[in-house]
Amino acid sequence: KAGVTQTPRYLIKTRGQQVTLSCSPISGHRSVSWYQQTPGQGLQFLFEYFSETQRNKGNFPGRFSGRQFSNSRSEMNVSTLELGDSALYLCASSLGTRGETQYFGPGTRLLVL
Amino acid sequence: AQKVTQAQTEISVVEKEDVTLDCVYETRDTTYYLFWYKQPPSGELVFLIRRNSFDEQNEISGRYSWNFQKSTSSFNFTITASQVVDSAVYFCAIEEADSWGKLQFGAGTQVVVTP
Numbered sequence: 754k755a756g757v758t759q760t761p762r763y764l765i766k767t768r769g770q771q772v773t774l775s776c777s778p779i780s781g782h783r784s785v786s787w788y789q790q791t792p793g794q795g796l797q798f799l800f801e802y803f804s805e806t807q808r809n810k811g812n813f814p815g816r817f818s819g820r821q822f823s824n825s826r827s828e829m830n831v832s833t834l835e836l837g838d839s840a841l842y843l844c845a846s847s848l849g850t851r852g853e854t855q856y857f858g859p860g861t862r863l864l865v866l
Numbered sequence: 867a868q869k870v871t872q873a874q875t876e877i878s879v880v881e882k883e884d885v886t887l888d889c890v891y892e893t894r895d896t897t898y899y900l901f902w903y904k905q906p907p908s909g910e911l912v913f914l915i916r917r918n919s920f921d922e923q924n925e926i927s928g929r930y931s932w933n934f935q936k937s938t939s940s941f942n943f944t945i946t947a948s949q950v951v952d953s954a955v956y957f958c959a960i961e962e963a964d965s966w967g968k969l970q971f972g973a974g975t976q977v978v979v980t981p
Contacts, residue, residue, distance in 0.1 A: 786967040795974065796957065801967030808966040841909055845969075852899035852918055852961055855969060857911035 754780055757846050757858035765864045771832040774861045778825050778846030785827040786855055787819060790841040799842075802827055803849045831863075839865045869893065870958050872972035879979055885945045887975050889958030892939065895919075897963040900934065900941045905974070906954040914956075917941065948979045 758777045766772050778785050787799040798811040802821035819829040825846070831838055841862050845855035871890045879885050891900065902914040915932055922934050929949075933942045945952055955976050959969040 784967050786969070788969075796959075796969075796971040798968045798970065803966065809968050811968070843911060845911070847967065849967070851897075851963060851966075852916075854901070854913055854916050855967070856913060857903075859908070859910045862909075 757844060757856055759842075759844055759858040759861050761861060762859065763862050763864075765866065766834050767866050768834055768836060770834050771830060772834060772863060773828055773830045774842055774844075774863075776827045776829075776844035776846075776858060778827070778844075779856055782846035782848055782856075783825050784847045784849030784853070784855075785821060785825065786845045786847075787827070787829050788843045788845070789813075790843060790860075791837075791839075796843075799829065834865045836865050839863060868972075869970040870960055870972035872956075872958055872975050874975045875973075876976040876978065879948050879977070881950060881979055881981050882947050885948050885952070885977055885979075887943045887945075887956050887958070887977070889941045889943065889972060890939055891941060891958070891960045893960060893962055895963045899961045901959045901961070901969065902932070902941075902943045903957045903959065903971075904954045905957065911957070915943070945977075948977075950979050950981055953977055953979045 784803045786801040801809040805821045816832045821827045841860045843860045845857045847853040847855045898919045903911045929946045931944045955974040957974045958972045
């Protein structure tokens with residue numbers, strides 16, 4: 754099976770812009786979770802989607818949003834970018850039941866100038 | 867409060883030495899799941915092991931083994947006979963019962979294996 758894929762792999766944006774990141778889960782996986790990784794805060798949970806519904810959300814401002822499509826692919830959007838949004842954004846997919854192993858994609862490195 | 871504590875920031879070993887990574891977690895749930903992931907320089911998190919809170923059996927899988935002790939809320943991970951390819955950051959994580967899809971990670975331990 755193909756693994757989790759994320760596009761684009763690298764992005765450079767300027768403050769105030771918005772960005773959309775995409776994640777394609779492993780075939781058959783219905784859950785997609787998103788994480789932000791920074792040197793200062795480490796790995797932090799953004800949100801999780803299952804069957805097009807957001808089931809869980811982390812402590813991030815409303816500028817961070819996401820959605821999931823009927824084919825389980827997911828997108829996350831960050832509006833009005835700030836310098837502090839520079840990070841590695843990782844998505845992970847799983848079958849979606851409690852405690853299932855999450856398999857991660859290669860990540861999108863976002864640099865905000 | 868930090869749910870997962872990895873007190874070791876960096877561990878340096880010479881190839882073929884064993885490496886033990888410490889992980890202490892905090893939860894009020896009786897049902898939870900613990901994980902170890904590895905992050906090589908490429909950045910992708912690679913799944914290593916998973917245990918649920920009802921299974922304290924410790925196992926060995928190849929060069930990896932783990933020691934899960936609920937009494938001390940610890941989930942330690944050992945790499946036996948380390949290799950240069952084991953150099954990476956290792957993360958311990960917990961998923962609590964009602965926290966759908968939310969892994970809470972420790973700060974990670976950098977493992978450096980030199981030839």
